Amino acid sequence: MESTCPSCELLITQQRLHPYLVNISSLQDSQLYKCRCCNSYLHRYLNQWEIISIGYYDERQNPPVPSADAGSDTAASGPSASDRTLVPGRQ
Numbered sequence: 001m002e003s004t005c006p007s008c009e010l011l012i013t014q015q016r017l018h019p020y021l022v023n024i025s026s027l028q029d030s031q032l033y034k035c036r037c038c039n040s041y042l043h044r045y046l047n048q049w050e051i052i053s054i055g056y057y058d059e060r061q062n063p064p065v066p067s068a069d070a071g072s073d074t075a076a077s078g079p080s081a082s083d084r085t086l087v088p089g090r091q
């Protein structure tokens, strides 16, 4: 389900800026924004707004949790059973 947050809907319908916008790029007459709330990409051109890419907005207001990188756990081989040296002398 793709959806925009209420702030972005107000932005499109009423040209009302909201604090979740992050400016990505600015050209002379156009700016590109990304909404941190719903991850939509928005384009502003001569005070006209359009949605380039619709993100996803969770109405339960769960902030997107960045996934903890789980990958490398193969370097945990301490000294275990390799110190069984043969003791000479007892025969």
Ligand SMILES: [Zn+2]
Pocket (backbone or CB within 6 Å): 004, 005, 006, 007, 008, 020, 035, 036, 037, 038, 039, 040
């Ligand atoms: Zn938004």
